[in-house]
Amino acid sequence: MAMEPTVKVALGTAAFAIFWVLAVFPAVPFLPIGRTAGSLLGAMLMVLFNVITADEAYAAVDLPILGLLFGTMVVSVYLERADMFRHLGRLLSWRSQGGKDLLVRACVVSALASALFTNDTCCVVLTEFILKIARQNNLPPKPFLLALASSANIGSAATPIGNPQNLVIAVQSGISFGDFVFGILPATLVGVVVNAGMLLCLYWRELSDEKCVDVAHDDALEVVEEDDVTSHRFSPATMSHPRGGRGARPLDGSGALDAAAGCEAHCCCEPVKPDAADANGVDAKVGIHQRKGVAGGVVGRKEEEYSSVEEKEEVAMEEWKNKLWKTCVYAITFGMLAALLLGLNMSWSAITAALALIVLDFKDARPCLEKVSYPLLLFFCGMFITVDGFNKTGIPSAFWEFMEPYARIDTPTGVVILALVILFLSNVASNVPTVLLLGARVAASAAAISPGAETNAWLLLAWVSTVAGNLSLLGSAANLIVCEQARRSRQFGYTLSFFSHLQFGFPATLVVTGIGLLLIKSS
Numbered sequence: 001m002a003m004e005p006t007v008k009v010a011l012g013t014a015a016f017a018i019f020w021v022l023a024v025f026p027a028v029p030f031l032p033i034g035r036t037a038g039s040l041l042g043a044m045l046m047v048l049f050n051v052i053t054a055d056e057a058y059a060a061v062d063l064p065i066l067g068l069l070f071g072t073m074v075v076s077v078y079l080e081r082a083d084m085f086r087h088l089g090r091l092l093s094w095r096s097q098g099g100k101d102l103l104v105r106a107c108v109v110s111a112l113a114s115a116l117f118t119n120d121t122c123c124v125v126l127t128e129f130i131l132k133i134a135r136q137n138n139l140p141p142k143p144f145l146l147a148l149a150s151s152a153n154i155g156s157a158a159t160p161i162g163n164p165q166n167l168v169i170a171v172q173s174g175i176s177f178g179d180f181v182f183g184i185l186p187a188t189l190v191g192v193v194v195n196a197g198m199l200l201c202l203y204w205r206e207l208s209d210e211k212c213v214d215v216a217h218d219d220a221l222e223v224v225e226e227d228d229v230t231s232h233r234f235s236p237a238t239m240s241h242p243r244g245g246r247g248a249r250p251l252d253g254s255g256a257l258d259a260a261a262g263c264e265a266h267c268c269c270e271p272v273k274p275d276a277a278d279a280n281g282v283d284a285k286v287g288i289h290q291r292k293g294v295a296g297g298v299v300g301r302k303e304e305e306y307s308s309v310e311e312k313e314e315v316a317m318e319e320w321k322n323k324l325w326k327t328c329v330y331a332i333t334f335g336m337l338a339a340l341l342l343g344l345n346m347s348w349s350a351i352t353a354a355l356a357l358i359v360l361d362f363k364d365a366r367p368c369l370e371k372v373s374y375p376l377l378l379f380f381c382g383m384f385i386t387v388d389g390f391n392k393t394g395i396p397s398a399f400w401e402f403m404e405p406y407a408r409i410d411t412p413t414g415v416v417i418l419a420l421v422i423l424f425l426s427n428v429a430s431n432v433p434t435v436l437l438l439g440a441r442v443a444a445s446a447a448a449i450s451p452g453a454e455t456n457a458w459l460l461l462a463w464v465s466t467v468a469g470n471l472s473l474l475g476s477a478a479n480l481i482v483c484e485q486a487r488r489s490r491q492f493g494y495t496l497s498f499f500s501h502l503q504f505g506f507p508a509t510l511v512v513t514g515i516g517l518l519l520i521k522s523s
Contacts, residue, residue, distance in 0.1 A: 003394035008051055012393035015045035019386045023430055036375040039382030046389030060388035061381050064171050064347040070377060071350025072161050075333055076117045077371045078357040082329040085125040088113055092126075092133060099139045099207035100200060106130060106147040107196040111155025111188070116337075119156035119163050119478040123148060127485035131494060141486065141494040143203040146504050149482040150195050150470045154512060156478075157466040158188040160346060164380070165435045165465050170346060172439055173458040177340035183459045187516035191467065194515060198508050325360070332356050380432075387436040400441045409446045409457050415517055418442065419464045423513065426468035427475050435465055456520060463516045471509040473501040 003009060021028060022038025033041070047057050079085070092105050113122040130148050134141045156162030160170030160180050170180055200207070336353035340346055358365045390396065403421060408414035425434040439461060446457035469476025473483060479501065486494045 009393045011049035012051040012389050015042050016386060016390040018042055036379045039379045043382040043385035046386055051389040052392055057385045060384045062384055065167050066377055067347035068167050068350050071354045073372045074354035076121050077368050078329050082326040103143055103147055104196050106144050107151040107192055110148045110151040111192045114152040114156040115158040115162050119152040120481055122152045123478045123481040127482050128489055131489055140206050143199055145482055145486055145496050147199055149479045151192055152478050153466055153469045153476055154191045154195055157463050158185050163466055165431045166462050168435050169458055169462045176343045184463055187463055187519040190515055191512045195508055195512055328360055387433055396437045404445050409453050410449050419517055422464040423468045426465045427471055431465040459520050463520055464513055467513050470505050472505055473498045
């Protein structure tokens with residue numbers, strides 16, 4: 001693609017630079033408007049500067065990606081309400097064998113959760129619980145926070161729904177869900193193991209002096225409180241909402257009705273009428289009850305037993321309904337995963353599952369839909385337009401034409417150079433814009449070799465752009481979420497510094513990325 005006129009190149013570059021600064025540093029002093037507004041500002045400037053037309057801007061918005069992202073967010077909302085993450089928390093602490101065992105479990109659970117529910121969701125929900133486990137066992141929080149963030153990034157590489165850049169790759173490449181998973185899964189499994197092994201080696205001594213405490217109790221499973229989740233990103237940390245209406249009663253963590261509230265709502269005592277008194281000034285009804293009470297209190301006991309049985313039946317019915325609802329939520333979610341594995345349209349499969357859950361809930365869906373991060377969807381819209389405008393300047397094409405002879409996927413040296421380029425751009429320009437800028441070009445270059453090489457190129461791009469997030473604290477949103485959630489924790493606050501993360505993240509990223517390149521290349 002030829003370079004555009006100098007004026008258009010300069011204006012397009014300026015618009016992209018504004019977008020990049022606000023995306024990487026959303027609170028810059030001279031324009032602290034945040035990532036979403038910065039993305040929309042970049043898109044607007046591309047149109048105002050006539051880098052792209054308004055029609056081209058609308059066409060640049062990828063609706064299938066937005067649909068897939070929206071559907072998976074809604075499904076995660078209902079999974080949170082169905083206590084899926086509470087069960088993951090129990091798995092973390094069940095029969096723990098000490099600090100090293102807890103660290104390995106943190107790696108496994110966060111990798112699994114991020115592959116199914118996105119890495120950002122995993123980090124939002126599990127950070128507080130990870131801190132609680134570490135504090136209760138007198139263990140340093142840093143290795144567990146690093147384990148959570150790094151394993152979440154690695155695990156999210158395994159599926160197209162694990163992170164936003166994989167969503168983009170899956171839609172643009174046309175690779176089926178199953179081929180994507182089986183292509184990257186070996187690298188993900190080995191990567192999680194190697195990452196956990198490096199953490200154990202680095203923090204072996206700190207994890208040896210522990211005071212093991214069993215924390216597998218219900219009171220230790222409150223992961224994130226509702227007012228603690230204020231991030232602009234998708235944060236399904238608290239999905240439960242009270243059922244409105246007169247006489248409504250709250251549900252506890254297991255779905256059972258609160259006993260006191262139930263008793264108050266179902267009291268069957270009737271007031272005594274003042275005109276029902278006999279000549280002696282004694283209420284007739286009371287007299288009857290008293291006489292029967294003297295004979296053994298049969299009526300009083302029967303009424304009391306009846307009330308208790310009625311309450312127990314109502315509680316049992318509520319518990320049964322709650323368990324049935326949770327089972328249906330899990331069944332619909334697994335049905336969505338099965339549809340994706342069968343190669344059905346990913347976007348519509350996710351939207352269908354989301355709407356099935358909304359209908360199944362059989363109540364106003366607004367409280368759950370409010371948990372969807374619409375700013376994130378707007379951020380993607382603005383980013384699509386901004387990146388498309390920057391592509392039309394010709395700069396990305398010129399850069400790739402210079403690098404392509406050295407980054408061919410059919411040679412080991414070319415694969416290494418390509419991986420280094422992706423690592424660098426993912427940490428400088430962020431991973432999703434990197435995928436949008438390089439994806440089609442890398443795939444076209446590989447397609448000239450063979451169809452199999454094209455598939456490998458897409459998978460390598462997904463793997464490297466995702467694992468690149470572990471290199472520094474600013475490398476991925478999951479890292480920033482863990483850092484911010486840990487810092488804001490009211491009970492177990494901890495600050496994970498940039499250099500503390502870099503000390504582990506830099507070597508671990510290079511090692512895990514290299515292992516993944518070997519496994520994906522040979523798959």
